Amino acid sequence: MRSEAVRAAARRLLEEGKVVRFLGHAPGFDPTSPFPQLITRAEEAERLVLDHFCAPNLAKYLLDYETQEGVTAVVLKGCDALGLARLLADHRVARDRVWVVGLPCPGMLDRDKAAALLPGVQEARAEGDEFVLTGAGGERRVAAGQVLLDRCLVCAVPTPDDADELLGEPVPGRPVPREEDAAVAALEAMTSAERKAYWTEQFSRCIRCMACRNVCPACNCRSCCFDSEEPRWLSRVTDGPAQEMFHFVRALHVAGRCVDCHECERVCPMDIPLMKLNHKLLQDVEELFELERAFVPREVEPLGIYRPDDPEEFA
Amino acid sequence: MKRVGVFLCWCGSNISSAVDLDQVAEQTALLPHVVHVEQYKYLCSDPGQETVRKAIKEHALNRVVIAACSPRMHERTFRRAVGSVGLNPHLMEIANIREQCSWVHPDKVTSTPVAVDLVRTAVAKAVKDIPLEPSYVGIEKRALVVGGGIAGIQAALDIADSGYEVVLVEREPTIGGRMAQLDKTFPTLDCSSCILTPKMVEAGQDPRIRLLTYAEVESLSGYIGNFEARIRMKARSVDLDRCTGCGDCWNKCPYRSPGEFDLGLGKRKAIYLPFPQAVPNKPVLDRATCAYFQKDGKCQVCKKVCAPGAIDFEQQDEILEERFGAVVVATGFDLWDHGRYGEYGAGQHPDVISSLEFERLVSASGPTDGKIKRPSDGKLPERVVFIQCVGSRDEAKGVPYCSKVCCMYTAKHAILLKEKIPSSQSYVFYIDVRAAGKNYEEFYRRATVEYGAQYIRGRVSRIYPRGDSLVVVGEDTLLGQKVEVEADLVVLATAVVSRSDAPQVAQKLGFSYDQHGFFTEAHPKLAPVETNTAGIFLAGACQGPKDIPDTVAQAGAAAAKVVRLFAKDQLETEPTVARVDRARCAGCEWCRPICPYKAIEMEAVTERVGSGQVARRVAKVNPSLCHGCGACSVACRSGAMNLLGFSNEQVWAEVEALCL
Amino acid sequence: MSVAEREPKIVGFLCNWCSYAGADLAGTSRTSYPTSVRVIRVPCSGRVNPQFVLRAFQLGADGVLVAGCHPGDCHYSTGNYFTRRRFLLVKRFLDYLGIDQRRFRLRWISASEGPKFAETIREMTEELRQLGPRDAAAVEAHAE
Numbered sequence A: 001m002r003s004e005a006v007r008a009a010a011r012r013l014l015e016e017g018k019v020v021r022f023l024g025h026a027p028g029f030d031p032t033s034p035f036p037q038l039i040t041r042a043e044e045a046e047r048l049v050l051d052h053f054c055a056p057n058l059a060k061y062l063l064d065y066e067t068q069e070g071v072t073a074v075v076l077k078g079c080d081a082l083g084l085a086r087l088l089a090d091h092r093v094a095r096d097r098v099w100v101v102g103l104p105c106p107g108m109l110d111r112d113k114a115a116a117l118l119p120g121v122q123e124a125r126a127e128g129d130e131f132v133l134t135g136a137g138g139e140r141r142v143a144a145g146q147v148l149l150d151r152c153l154v155c156a157v158p159t160p161d162d163a164d165e166l167l168g169e170p171v172p173g174r175p176v177p178r179e180e181d182a183a184v185a186a187l188e189a190m191t192s193a194e195r196k197a198y199w200t201e202q203f204s205r206c207i208r209c210m211a212c213r214n215v216c217p218a219c220n221c222r223s224c225c226f227d228s229e230e231p232r233w234l235s236r237v238t239d240g241p242a243q244e245m246f247h248f249v250r251a252l253h254v255a256g257r258c259v260d261c262h263e264c265e266r267v268c269p270m271d272i273p274l275m276k277l278n279h280k281l282l283q284d285v286e287e288l289f290e291l292e293r294a295f296v297p298r299e300v301e302p303l304g305i306y307r308p309d310d311p312e313e314f315a
Numbered sequence B: 001m002k003r004v005g006v007f008l009c010w011c012g013s014n015i016s017s018a019v020d021l022d023q024v025a026e027q028t029a030l031l032p033h034v035v036h037v038e039q040y041k042y043l044c045s046d047p048g049q050e051t052v053r054k055a056i057k058e059h060a061l062n063r064v065v066i067a068a069c070s071p072r073m074h075e076r077t078f079r080r081a082v083g084s085v086g087l088n089p090h091l092m093e094i095a096n097i098r099e100q101c102s103w104v105h106p107d108k109v110t111s112t113p114v115a116v117d118l119v120r121t122a123v124a125k126a127v128k129d130i131p132l133e134p135s136y137v138g139i140e141k142r143a144l145v146v147g148g149g150i151a152g153i154q155a156a157l158d159i160a161d162s163g164y165e166v167v168l169v170e171r172e173p174t175i176g177g178r179m180a181q182l183d184k185t186f187p188t189l190d191c192s193s194c195i196l197t198p199k200m201v202e203a204g205q206d207p208r209i210r211l212l213t214y215a216e217v218e219s220l221s222g223y224i225g226n227f228e229a230r231i232r233m234k235a236r237s238v239d240l241d242r243c244t245g246c247g248d249c250w251n252k253c254p255y256r257s258p259g260e261f262d263l264g265l266g267k268r269k270a271i272y273l274p275f276p277q278a279v280p281n282k283p284v285l286d287r288a289t290c291a292y293f294q295k296d297g298k299c300q301v302c303k304k305v306c307a308p309g310a311i312d313f314e315q316q317d318e319i320l321e322e323r324f325g326a327v328v329v330a331t332g333f334d335l336w337d338h339g340r341y342g343e344y345g346a347g348q349h350p351d352v353i354s355s356l357e358f359e360r361l362v363s364a365s366g367p368t369d370g371k372i373k374r375p376s377d378g379k380l381p382e383r384v385v386f387i388q389c390v391g392s393r394d395e396a397k398g399v400p401y402c403s404k405v406c407c408m409y410t411a412k413h414a415i416l417l418k419e420k421i422p423s424s425q426s427y428v429f430y431i432d433v434r435a436a437g438k439n440y441e442e443f444y445r446r447a448t449v450e451y452g453a454q455y456i457r458g459r460v461s462r463i464y465p466r467g468d469s470l471v472v473v474g475e476d477t478l479l480g481q482k483v484e485v486e487a488d489l490v491v492l493a494t495a496v497v498s499r500s501d502a503p504q505v506a507q508k509l510g511f512s513y514d515q516h517g518f519f520t521e522a523h524p525k526l527a528p529v530e531t532n533t534a535g536i537f538l539a540g541a542c543q544g545p546k547d548i549p550d551t552v553a554q555a556g557a558a559a560a561k562v563v564r565l566f567a568k569d570q571l572e573t574e575p576t577v578a579r580v581d582r583a584r585c586a587g588c589e590w591c592r593p594i595c596p597y598k599a600i601e602m603e604a605v606t607e608r609v610g611s612g613q614v615a616r617r618v619a620k621v622n623p624s625l626c627h628g629c630g631a632c633s634v635a636c637r638s639g640a641m642n643l644l645g646f647s648n649e650q651v652w653a654e655v656e657a658l659c660l
Numbered sequence C: 001m002s003v004a005e006r007e008p009k010i011v012g013f014l015c016n017w018c019s020y021a022g023a024d025l026a027g028t029s030r031t032s033y034p035t036s037v038r039v040i041r042v043p044c045s046g047r048v049n050p051q052f053v054l055r056a057f058q059l060g061a062d063g064v065l066v067a068g069c070h071p072g073d074c075h076y077s078t079g080n081y082f083t084r085r086r087f088l089l090v091k092r093f094l095d096y097l098g099i100d101q102r103r104f105r106l107r108w109i110s111a112s113e114g115p116k117f118a119e120t121i122r123e124m125t126e127e128l129r130q131l132g133p134r135d136a137a138a139v140e141a142h143a144e
Ligand SMILES: Cc1cc2nc3c(=O)[nH]c(=O)nc-3n(C[C@H](O)[C@H](O)[C@H](O)COP(=O)(O)OP(=O)(O)OC[C@H]3O[C@@H](n4cnc5c(N)ncnc54)[C@H](O)[C@@H]3O)c2cc1C
Pocket: B146, B147, B148, B149, B150, B151, B152, B169, B170, B171, B172, B175, B176, B177, B178, B179, B182, B184, B185, B186, B187, B215, B216, B217, B330, B331, B332, B333, B334, B335, B355, B356, B359, B405, B409, B412, B499, B505, B539, B540, B541, B542, B546, B547, B548, B549, B551
């Protein structure tokens, strides 16, 4: 898609010495799941790709260079840029040490959806409102709605608004009603016991791989409470209460700070519906504290301030 | 090795009659780490405390649990007892088995398990206790007083009189504030300057008070005991050291303009003394109205006539940097602008004046030499209407609160009017008369009975001119009918409001203010002169509408707080404060805005990474500012911020022990 | 004793300055209330980490009470405003995870409100009794 453009940008930035390293994507074991790739020399630019499978958010990798000299360039989509905004608001990254190469994002594909539509899919290209998937199984033309990541279907911020340079023209957001509200509402409609049962079942599958935390731009603590020995907020066993604790804490720690990037859910190997937790909190934060677009990081997080006239339910 | 001793108190029979303490002792003895359990009839008594001390030594206890009355009663007692035998006082916990057990659960069968749980929980907490030490900071024993009205003057005098240095910063060319503008004062009718001037002079002469007039505080940093202020001395164009206050300059200056002190009712020169009793009794040159600065750089009359050569046209603003241990803020109040009431003539009619203007008109040293001449034509008014609550108690256009002083000064004005113009008649429109104060009701009654002021209950709806008088239209709500009063002069008791720059002043100095711009006390009842920033105190009308007695009392209280602080050589802070684990802290700063006392700052730390050094920012708690509320420890997700004495691990252990 | 008859267990986090003093006052005035509650003293309601609350539930508490000074009266002036914000969210979130929100209460109880403290415990105990033990409900639903 934009592989050439990203390579050119990397070469230029590294040659000009504007940045000392460049974070982009490179093909992984399989072209539909690219890896983050760091290069430090212009010659390495050839390794980079930028295609419709570049879903991974690179923002959080900036933390790896927190203590190293020099400016890091990073390729960010609209949603990823919110992740960077999160890191900036959390004072985890200094803006002047980052060069944002923004990708006005046409939407990224869900590799599972794509693979279901065309087993062995290797590549995808956009044609209008459709995607053409190609692979060992031949070629197949599918509607964007069938194959995009859920988050991209409702993406409000495809173009990073804080980029130092853009790889292409800005793309407008998709004003699609938020389906996730329905998912939250469905759960809310259950009885308490049913919800308990639902979550117990979901959480029981979690293998505590911590991928969700590790990828999350809001979970950017230097040392996570889950790794603490004293107190041991999270017991080592993975019984029901511990699983509940883990998910309660993770979600609550990003409440009002989650940028709605869906990365946690995307990377979860066990398909735990983490966004149903995040969205519940996001909705409540917006409703209770009268905020709009609470997923956009702000100077002070919603739980770091108050209003004397906040709803009073506790008299 | 943790060795916990548990002491169960009978409290006479207060506890033992309702709780089976033998059973509690039995079960407690089984708990891990518990090596000693003992009962005593009155643990808080001297022999009781001795029992604890003895057991600590005999059984080499290093943690103590007292199961007795509420920690709110005897926590200090037992901390001291434990401390007296060399154990850190914070290695002691209390289980409240009286107020929260025996007294509310009189049945032994059900209360005993509660007591067992509470003791077990206290043991679990004690096991996680760590020795805590207070921290100490030095105190710069100098006070900064901001604002030189009666509040600031009184505070400065009181502090100085206790032997400490004070710097009094006043932004006008003289101290005195509003009180200097008043004629006489309720409820005694003594002349305002007669009681104020001696204090002003004293403040000017006290060697321990440094007056910085025509000056403002630009910024304040630091914390209690150790503030640093930047003070801007505005260019006065007069060298105060040389000037003798002879008056030649302002007598000869050819340029006149409306004087601020007289609220524009009189004129002053371009170089002027705001009023005859000003302190310092030396002039200021107002560059905005001076011909030398505004026109042609010529004039220079003042310079020519000044024998000591004090006039300095080249003078520049000067910045002073000073250190202080405490600050008293006394910046006073303003009056609401009645121009906002269109129905009262929108401030356009010259004979509709504010109460403060009236004060200037009756004042013997005012622009009319104490003759109440109305502004339009200088006529002595026969019929004067006073209107109370102008802007006050008016949610829609003014302010919702009561200005507190207007009822009383209006009664005063009615009296003064009658004294000056015996043939006159005053009418007072009021909503209700609030005369709560010593001798206040009596004073108000004098105005009506002895001085014949006619009080009309109701709001005025309109004022309009008719011929050379004014018609005041209102509703008499007692009679339920419309009234019209023809008047020669109308005096509006406009609301007391905060200074327009109050929010900026609060921000600069670092404390909070309310929605009306009045400065917020740390606690409305228990800490009325403290701000939420330790070491900064409030005095006078900057905190809310106040009359002079209240202002002076509050100033004295603020001074006492300062002196109390300065009486110590070091500030000992409670050891139960927040503490940052730097290794865990990410420097995210989420803890910072949550702290009500601004106790959290960021600091840079350098660490070895591989072979090099890297710097990172981490949170740092200033123990002199931290009050130990613990809000930050919850804001910090990673657990880097913890609260000593109520640490994460302690509360966690309590929950676990309790739910066992 | 069957689970249904067992007295519910309430963990109460009380701020030192108001609510703990309020509970003490209930004691001094001998206002008795059910033995269901066990109190943990914290400096301010703002000290209560939601993780403590969930932990209490997980360890078998049938109900959790957080109590602090009335808004505007916090000893640390603003602590309870943050508490209120935080627990508006937490209450709903607990409920969303299947911990009935009636099991959690945040109450403003001043140092003079001993009766209110006692009444709160009475009410909560009654409500929890009606709700029945927590796990049983969940276990049943799971089995369906
Ligand atoms: C019309 C009228 C009549 C009254 N009559 C009576 C009466 O008869 N009896 C009675 O008891 N009370 C009376 N009062 C109330 C009385 O005026 C106040 O109680 C008193 O003036 C309050 O004093 P203060 O020092 O707090 O404030 P102020 O008198 O306002 O003094 C504040 C001082 O701070 C200075 N300042 C302000 N901002 C700054 C800054 N940023 N930096 C440095 N300096 C600053 C100001 O220039 C001023 O000098 C009357 C009030 C009014 C309006």
